[in-house]
Amino acid sequence: MSDNKTSFSRRDFIKGAALGVGLGTLGAMGAYSYSSRRFEDLPKVQRKMQSFGTCRSVKAKVVSETSWFDNGKLMADIKSAGGLLVDQYTYNWPPFGDGTGLGKGSYQKGIAQIRDLLPNRLEEAWEITKAKSVNPMNAGGFAALVEVEDMDGKVRKYLLDSGWSFAWTDECFRREGIDKMLANGEIEALIVSHEHFDHFWGLPVTLKYAPGIKIYIPDSFYAEGLQYIKDAGHKGELVKVKKGLHPIEPGMASYMFDVPIICRVFGEQSLYFNVADLGLVSITGCCHQGIILFADTAYRELAYEHDRFHGLYGGLHISPFEDWDPKYDDLVIGLRKWNLEKVGCNHCTGIVTAKKFIDAGYPVVEGTARFRTKDKAYLGNGDTIRFAKV
Template sequence: MEKDFTRRTFIKGMAVGTMAGYLGAAGLSSTVFKNQLLPQEKLNQVDIGEIKALKIKVVSETSWYDNNVFLNDVKGAGGLLVNQYTIPWTCAGVAAGYQGSNLGGFSTYIEATLMDGKVMKIHFDTGWNPAWMEKRFREEGVAEKLAKKEIDFMVLSHEHIDHFFGLEATLKFYPDIPLYVPKGFYQEGFDFLKGKSFPAANAINNIPHRGKMTVLDSSKVNILYPGIALMTFDVPIILRVFGEQAFVFNVKDKGLVLVTGCCHQGIISYMEEVRKKVKGGEKIYAIEGGLHISPFEDWDPQYDDLIMAFNKYGVQKIGCNHCTGFITAEKMHKAGLPVIKGTARNMTKRDIYLGNGDELAIA
C-alpha cells in the first residue's frame, strides 16, 4: 500500500516534471540559448559569369490609371484573394487613361552586352491593355525588333494581369518568341498563352504562342547566358497568383544588378537570397523595376521596416517604378536612398522615379 502511494505520487511528479521540463527547455532554448542552438547560415553561391554592359528601358510602368477604379473592381469582386481571371476589370470609360482605358501595363526592354560583344535583347513582361502596349512598343522601337525577330527571348516575371494580359500585343509581332515563365502559372495562364480568352476578365488573346516555352523553378539560380540569370521565388501573390522570377545581371567592374517585374518576394528578401546564392551577392550595385511596396498608395508599417533597413545594403542606384508606389518613393528619397528620378513623360504621372521611356545604363 505504501509502495503504491509512493508510486502514485512519483508518477504525478513525473507528469508535472515532464510538462515543466518540456516547457522550460523550450523557453530557455528559444531565449537564453537561442544563438548557440540555431544552425549556422550556409552560403551556397554560384558564379553566374559576367556581362560587359547593361541597358534597361522602361517601356511602360503605368499599370492602371485610376487607383480608385482599380480598387473598386477588386472590392466589387470580393477582395484581394479573388482569382484575377474572374474579375470584370473596368477598361473602358476612363477618357484620360491609356487609350481611353483604365488599364495600362508593365513592360521593360533590356539589352545586355555579353563579354564577346554580342548584345542579348530581352523583352521583359508584356503589359495589360494590348492597345496601350502596342502603342508603347511602337514608340520605343520594341515592336519593330519583335517583328524582325531581333529580340532573343521574352521573360514573364509572373502571371499578374498587368504583366501578362497584354500578351496579344507581343504575339501579334512575334508569335514564336522563346519564352521563360516561372513555376506557379495556373492552367488558365497556359491556356491564355495558347490563345484562349477570358472575356469575363476582359482578357483577350487570339494569337497562340508557338515558340519554345521554358518553366523555371526555384531549385537553383537559372543561368541563361554568362552574366544573365533568373531567380524564381515560390511566393503566393494577391489575386490568386503564385510564383515570380526576376533577373540577376553581373556587370563587369560594377557588380550585380537586379531587374524585377513586381518583386512580390520583397526587395530585401530578394537581396538576401542573392547574397546566399550568387557570387558577389554581398553587394548589390543597382536595382531596377517594380519593388511592390505600395502599389495602391496603401501602407503598412512593415513597409517602413523595409525603407529603414534598405540603407544598410549600400545599393548605389535604385531605378524603381511601377508598384513601388509614390508614397514609397517619397519616403525613400527622404531616407537618402539613391532613387533615380525620371522625366514624367509618356503618361507617367510624376518624375519621382523612372517612368515610361526612361532608361538606365550600366557599363
C-alpha cells in the same frame, strides 16, 4: 495548500512528475527560446557562390510602368469583386470581359469573345473586350526592354513582360520602337515575370509582332495562363522556369521563387545580372518575393563581382496601391545594410515608398514623369537606367 505527510508515494511522485514535465518544458521555452544563446542552434549560412558569368553592362528602358491609371478605380473593382484573393480571371477585366460584371467572369467565357482575333486583329479584339469589360480604360501594363552587353561588346535584347491593355501596350511599344525590334527579330525572348494581369494579359501585342518569340514563364502558371499563351497565337519555344536559378546568358540569370501572390497567382521569376567590376544588379517585374529575399538569395546562392549588390530596377511590390504597413518601414530600414549604389523603382513599388527611400538617403534615380507616369520619384515611362562601370 500544504500537506504535512512527507513519506514517498508512487501516486504523488507521478503527479509531481506530470506537473514537472509541463513546468520544465514551459520554463525552458521561456528562458531559452528568445535568448541570445539560441543563435547557436540556428544553421549557419553556407554560401554556394555559384558562378553565372559576367556581362559588361545592363540597360533597362521603361516601356510602361503604369499598370493601371487610377488606383481608386482598381481597388474599388477589387473590393467589389471580393478582395485581393479573388481569382484574377473572374474579375471581368479586359481582355477577358464577358459582360456579366465584376467577379462573375471566367477565362473560358472571356477568351471566347476574342480568341479568333488573336494576335493579328488586336484593334477589333480590343473594341469587343472594351465593351464587355469592367473599367477597360483603367488598364495599362508593365513592360521593360532589357539590353545586356556581353564582355565582347555585343548587345542582346530581352522584353520583360508584355503589359495588359492591348491598346496601351501597343501604343507604348510603338513609342519606344519595340514593335519594330520584335518584328525584326532583334529581341531574343520575352520573359514573363509572373501571371498577373498587368504583366501578362497584353501578350497578344508581343505575339502580333513576333509570334515565334521564345517565352520564359514560371512553371507555376495556372491552366488558364498556359491556355492563354496558346490562344494568343504563340508559335515559338516556351520555357517553364523551375524554382531556383536559370542562367540565360553569361552574366544574366532568371531566378524563380514559388511565392503565393494576390489575385490567385503563384510564382515569380526575376533577373540577376553580374556586371563586370561593378557587382550584382537586379531587374524585377513586381518582385512579389520581396527585394530583401531577392538580395539574400543572391548572397546565399551566387558569386558576383566584388561581392557587392550594386543596383536594382523595377517594381518592388511594396505599396502598389499606395497602402502602408509598418512592415514596409522594416523594409525601408532593412534595405540599408545592402549599401545599394543605384536604385530605379516604379510600378508596384508605391510612390510613398519611393519617397521614403529618398528620405532615407538611398541613391534613387529619379525620372521625368512623362507619358502618364505620376511622379518624378519613379523612373517613368520612356526613361532609362544603365548599370555599367564608368
